Amino acid sequence: MKLSYRYEQTSCRLRIDGLPDLSAGHGPEVIGILSGWELDLAGHPTLEGKRDHLQALLAVVLPYARHLVSSVPRPMGAATDPVQMEPVSSSRGGLRNRQAHRLRLLSSQPETQPLELSFDDAELADLVRCLDQLRLDPRVQLGFSLPPDRPLHRREILERVPLRQRLAAPAAGLAALAITAAFGLMVPLPRRTATPAASPAVTPTSPLTPPR
Incomplete structure (x- = not known):
């Protein structure tokens, strides 16, 4: 029996069609064999294709959104991959x-x-929510191989902070050190007072004893 599940958001609707994979022990309500999919996007043509295209869409859009949320937007997908995504500037x-x-x-x-x-x-x-609903739906067991979620590299975290902001603290510290050193050079040293010369010590002499 053919199964069909839909995942809908405001500007996106994803439909999955397939059959249970009885050889894998799937129940009658589980899609284990994908027969087709259709993605309707508001203001865009309808997308459809094979299993490989859907997996490529998941493998590109979800990591792209994750980097975007982390304020580290970066292109996803190689030049020869069927799906690619990148940030662009727009006047829309x-x-x-x-x-x-x-x-x-x-x-x-x-x-x-x-x-x-x-x-x-x-x-x-909206697109990410639909793809997440598909990925987390227990009724769809298609075994998509998606890249694992990994923490950002140190370089990517540093790039998230603007260069001007990263240099602000060291520059302020150097400026404070320079100002302190300049004030230290401007303050006159205390003059040394002349110490009076010590008078020569007089050794007491005993009085002469008159002869007896």
């Missing part, structure tokens, strides 16, 4: 220099141009 909505997110999809069909979609923060959040 009349606001210049507004950050947007570009999703690039490479078709498996020859002589087909890549499809590029642009999202704002709200649309990306």
Whole structure:
């Protein structure tokens, strides 16, 4: 019996179709064999494809959103991967220099141009929620191999703080040290007072004793 599950948000709707994998011991309500999927995005064409495309979408969008939440946005997906995502600047909505997110999809069909979609923060959040609902749904056991969540590298954490802010504390310390040293050089040293010369010691002499 064919199963179909939907995950919906304000600007995104994901539908998964499949069958139970009886050889793996799945119940009658568990999708273990994917037969198709469809992703509807507001203002964008409907996306669909095979299992590999869905797994590539999960493997790129979720890590991208995680780095974005950590204030370390970075491109995800190699040039030859079927799904790529990167931060871009956009003037959408009349606001210049507004950050947007570009999703690039490479078709498996020859002589087909890549499809590029642009999202704002709200649309990306809806897409991430739908993909998270799919990933955490116990009724879907498709065994997606996703990259493990790992802590950020030290370099990525440092890059999250602007260079000017990172240099502010050392610069302030050096300035305080220089000002203290300058004031120290300007303060005159106390003059040494002349010590009066000590009078020569007089050795007392005993009086002469008259002869007897």
